[in-house]
Amino acid sequence: MKWIIFATKNIPRGKAKAPKVVVPKDGITIANLELHLAKAKEAIKALEFVSKNHFFKHPYFGDLKKKQTILFLEIHTQHHLKIIHDIVSNTN
Numbered sequence: 001m002k003w004i005i006f007a008t009k010n011i012p013r014g015k016a017k018a019p020k021v022v023v024p025k026d027g028i029t030i031a032n033l034e035l036h037l038a039k040a041k042e043a044i045k046a047l048e049f050v051s052k053n054h055f056f057k058h059p060y061f062g063d064l065k066k067k068q069t070i071l072f073l074e075i076h077t078q079h080h081l082k083i084i085h086d087i088v089s090n091t092n
Helices: 002-008 030-047 066-091
Strands: 055-058 062-065
Touching: 002 066, 030 066, 055 066, 062 066
Parallel strands: none
Antiparallel strands: 055 062
């Protein structure tokens, strides 16, 4: 599945469940989202200083090198933006 997602640059919807580590225990709030967004922005800035051979652990794909991690972040962000677009489109 990893190589299909990387090759097509698309994550199929409804095929995987979010790992428990990323599901908020106390529910989703605006403050919680803002905190996670700030942390994500800082982590992306720090990525610039990480060596190209550094590995990041992904819960489903295993170890990803820096270049693979950046590509996955782009694919995953687009996946969520499509979901947000669909939600907004259906609420208007």
